[in-house]
Amino acid sequence: MAAGVRASESWVLVCFGALLARWVATGLEAVIIGEIHENITLHCGNISGPRGLVTWCRNDSESVFLLSSNSSLPPAQSRFSLVNASSLHIEALNLQDEGNYTCSEVLNKTETRRFQVWLQVATPPPSAPQCWAEVSPGLFSLQLNCRWAGGYPEPDFLWTEEPGGVVVGTSKLGVEMLSQSQLSDGKKFKCVGSHIVGPELGASCVVQIRSPSLLSEPMKTCLVGGNVTLTCQVSGAYPPAKILWLRNLTQPEVVIQPSGHHLITQSGQSSTLTIHNCSQDLDEGYYVCRAENAVGVRELDVWLSVKEPLNIGGIVATVVSLLLLGLALIAGLLFYYNPVFCWKGKGFPEWQDMGDVMVLVDSEEEDMEEEEDAAEEEEEEASEREESPVEITKYGHIHRVTALVNGNVDQMGNGLQALQDDSSEQQSDIIQEEDRPV
Numbered sequence: 001m002a003a004g005v006r007a008s009e010s011w012v013l014v015c016f017g018a019l020l021a022r023w024v025a026t027g028l029e030a031v032i033i034g035e036i037h038e039n040i041t042l043h044c045g046n047i048s049g050p051r052g053l054v055t056w057c058r059n060d061s062e063s064v065f066l067l068s069s070n071s072s073l074p075p076a077q078s079r080f081s082l083v084n085a086s087s088l089h090i091e092a093l094n095l096q097d098e099g100n101y102t103c104s105e106v107l108n109k110t111e112t113r114r115f116q117v118w119l120q121v122a123t124p125p126p127s128a129p130q131c132w133a134e135v136s137p138g139l140f141s142l143q144l145n146c147r148w149a150g151g152y153p154e155p156d157f158l159w160t161e162e163p164g165g166v167v168v169g170t171s172k173l174g175v176e177m178l179s180q181s182q183l184s185d186g187k188k189f190k191c192v193g194s195h196i197v198g199p200e201l202g203a204s205c206v207v208q209i210r211s212p213s214l215l216s217e218p219m220k221t222c223l224v225g226g227n228v229t230l231t232c233q234v235s236g237a238y239p240p241a242k243i244l245w246l247r248n249l250t251q252p253e254v255v256i257q258p259s260g261h262h263l264i265t266q267s268g269q270s271s272t273l274t275i276h277n278c279s280q281d282l283d284e285g286y287y288v289c290r291a292e293n294a295v296g297v298r299e300l301d302v303w304l305s306v307k308e309p310l311n312i313g314g315i316v317a318t319v320v321s322l323l324l325l326g327l328a329l330i331a332g333l334l335f336y337y338n339p340v341f342c343w344k345g346k347g348f349p350e351w352q353d354m355g356d357v358m359v360l361v362d363s364e365e366e367d368m369e370e371e372e373d374a375a376e377e378e379e380e381e382a383s384e385r386e387e388s389p390v391e392i393t394k395y396g397h398i399h400r401v402t403a404l405v406n407g408n409v410d411q412m413g414n415g416l417q418a419l420q421d422d423s424s425e426q427q428s429d430i431i432q433e434e435d436r437p438v
Ligand SMILES: *[C@@H]1O[C@H](CO)[C@@H](O)[C@H](O)[C@H]1NC(C)=O
Pocket: 037, 038, 039, 091, 092
């Protein structure tokens, strides 16, 4: 422990001593780029041949001893070794190795030569470069951007037009401005990033600029006092388009500003214009959806017609009065042709029976139809009579009435007087009544 402390103290002294000594500045400084995980050799100047005592130190915030050609001083780390009695060899570079290194060479008792090397550790970017185009703020032009993050040191970027390879520009930033003459729908631009660590041909990405395409309904209708929403969908635009709504009632066309009357919302490349409280004078007419990016402008017309709302109250009143008229007419006819029915209808028990029959008629429509057929053809009717009660036995109290109805049919067919005339007439009337709405 104590020996270690003394040793590190002596190392600092070695560096300090080397620094204190009178030294000759070589005026030489080198920048060396090493690749992470690789080995690197830092030379102490460019002098070859026999050398004096050489000491390597880190020259950062404080000086740290690394290595000396005095073999009684061991290297600070086993990764460090001396090559050709003067050069510092570092194995398996890591990011912490980045910094300034100083070598001091004792020439004679009075003079020391010093040389500094700035070591940079390069890292390849982990992903591919990324390209995008954007409308440059203020200027109505396009800016191409290329980024290749994560690598070190910064890569170089070359933008070219594709196909053809006409050079747009080369830079460390990867940003190029395009003039209006360079813009045309569908044109492609390619960025090639070259990094010191490779790959040799660089890595690339491509952007394709496109003017917008529009989709919207050609016609819309709004009711006076109602609301209506016009939608405009932009597709294919690159860079994304700016979407505006205009009226073309007047020349020049007027851009619609959001207000209490006009609500404009945009989500992605889709814009909606909502018009509140539609009025025929103000709002009917052509609306223009305009989408523009630096590459192009597209417009689409939407016709809005404003209509008076239908008078629902009036319609309802008309329908109701027609219905009432119809009912009155039916009632009148019934009374005219069948006054007995209307008079008998007041009888309470009879109504109950009718109710039963009506239930039967609703649930057994087919039977009724078949029974009507049966009245014409007697042979079929006989089998009907057997079937009907079987089907209806579920409804206990109805069963009896079914027999009654069948009895009526029998009566009509065979002329038997099993039932009273009144009730038979009553039943057939009910059947007619029920048949009409079904
Ligand atoms: C680095 O140097 C060591 C020892 O000098 C050697 O074994 C190793 O292969 C070298 N590595 C590379 C990547 O050159």
